[in-house]
Amino acid sequence: MRIVYRASPWRSLVSHDGSLDTATLTAPLRDFHSNAGLFSPSLTDAYAAQLSFVEVLVRFDLPAWRISELISEHNAWLYRQSIAMALDEMQAQGWGKPPVDYCVLALGSAARFESLLGPDQDNALIIDDYPDARHVEIDGYFQALGERFTQRLDEAGIPLCRGHVMARWPMWRKRLSEWQQQFEIWSADRQVKRVQQTNIWLDFYPVAGNAELAQTLGHRVRSTLSSAPLFMNEMATLLGELPVALDRFNRIASHPALAAPYDQAVNLKHQALMPLISAARLLCVRHQRSEIGTRERLAALVHFTSALTKEQSELLLAAFNRLQALLLEQQRHNKSYGQTADGWVDLQRLRDDERLLLKFDLQQIKAFVNQVKRL
Numbered sequence: 446m447r448i449v450y451r452a453s454p455w456r457s458l459v460s461h462d463g464s465l466d467t468a469t470l471t472a473p474l475r476d477f478h479s480n481a482g483l484f485s486p487s488l489t490d491a492y493a494a495q496l497s498f499v500e501v502l503v504r505f506d507l508p509a510w511r512i513s514e515l516i517s518e519h520n521a522w523l524y525r526q527s528i529a530m531a532l533d534e535m536q537a538q539g540w541g542k543p544p545v546d547y548c549v550l551a552l553g554s555a556a557r558f559e560s561l562l563g564p565d566q567d568n569a570l571i572i573d574d575y576p577d578a579r580h581v582e583i584d585g586y587f588q589a590l591g592e593r594f595t596q597r598l599d600e601a602g603i604p605l606c607r608g609h610v611m612a613r614w615p616m617w618r619k620r621l622s623e624w625q626q627q628f629e630i631w632s633a634d635r636q637v638k639r640v641q642q643t644n645i646w647l648d649f650y651p652v653a654g655n656a657e658l659a660q661t662l663g664h665r666v667r668s669t670l671s672s673a674p675l676f677m678n679e680m681a682t683l684l685g686e687l688p689v690a691l692d693r694f695n696r697i698a699s700h701p702a703l704a705a706p707y708d709q710a711v712n713l714k715h716q717a718l719m720p721l722i723s724a725a726r727l728l729c730v731r732h733q734r735s736e737i738g739t740r741e742r743l744a745a746l747v748h749f750t751s752a753l754t755k756e757q758s759e760l761l762l763a764a765f766n767r768l769q770a771l772l773l774e775q776q777r778h779n780k781s782y783g784q785t786a787d788g789w790v791d792l793q794r795l796r797d798d799e800r801l802l803l804k805f806d807l808q809q810i811k812a813f814v815n816q817v818k819r820l
Contacts, residue, residue, distance in 0.1 A: 457469040473505070509772075509773040545573040667730065691807050734750070761809060
């Protein structure tokens with residue numbers, strides 16, 4: 446979806462008489478709001494309007510990283526609506542109100558506010574501590590809540606997680622003290638599966654309920670993991686399982702284990718963004734930083750630690766921004782042809798300068814990952 450030229454709405458900001466014409470500037474957004482149901486009572490209609498919303502935002506020349514934040518904000522709203530609807534339904538059916546405090550967490554890209562088009566669900570649930578004698582009653586309530594709100598999101602168009610990382614499952618629904626014990630168990634040794642599960646949870650954002658539960662647990666987890674050197678070492682080792690899309694000559698190359706949908710393709714999610722995101726996350730855990738978004742993490746590693754230089758951070762941030770832009774443009778193209786919005790980018794659609802910049806960005810990410818592994 447490449448348009449050679451289209452006048453930006455920003456050109457209408459300054460009128461011919463020298464005044465600021467904000468009404469004309471915001472007209473595309475007003476027209477969209479009056480004709481699309483981005484905040485429709487129907488979650489299906491609201492989610493379906495997201496693509497049109499993105500197209501309007503593109504007209505305003507917003508960078509992809511900013512658009513991803515707005516997509517993520519809308520997805521968080523969809524979460525809150527689905528949870529509220531589920532609670533209303535449960536109360537009408539005689540379940541009553543939540544028996545104790547709780548906090549629903551969005552995980553992964555949704556938590557980092559880096560969602561693009563076509564995300565699936567990743568979520569978890571923290572339940573305030575309660576006596577063991579009430580477990581069947583209280584956990585049964587929150588199991589029902591988890592099943593109902595995740596089902597609503599699935600029906601709206603945000604599919605259930607194929608890896609079962611959702612609050613409907615006991616693995617991702619626990620009391621506050623149980624979560625703390627869980628992380629102590631996970632970090633006690635170097636089992637790969639436990640490291641992978643921890644990495645999933647470390648990017649979290651409270652979307653509903655009592656956010657203090659998430660803040661309390663986050664503080665405890667950072668303290669626990671930073672004092673577990675063997676576990677941290679395994680986290681660094683696992684970075685090797687996220688190969689950057691470069692061959693041994695530092696040329697762009699797709700990973701042979703991934704089934705590419707195009708003749709020349711790179712999975713920018715798995716072969717570029719995830720290595721960068723994972724390496725930045727690991728450094729922040731090591732330094733007990735609380736930032737969740739990748740942009741914020743890269744900034745924090747410069748200002749509050751000696752892990753990154755200012756130049757490194759700026760190079761990685763620029764790479765992150767460009768990767769998101771390439772991926773969003775490909776996803777918009779796919780959606781316009783009724784295709785899946787996934788992590789793949791067709792290299793044949795890139796200009797020569799875009800290929801050169803992609804190669805440069807991948808080299809910066811590869812160097813960063815190797816640096817973190819050595820630490």
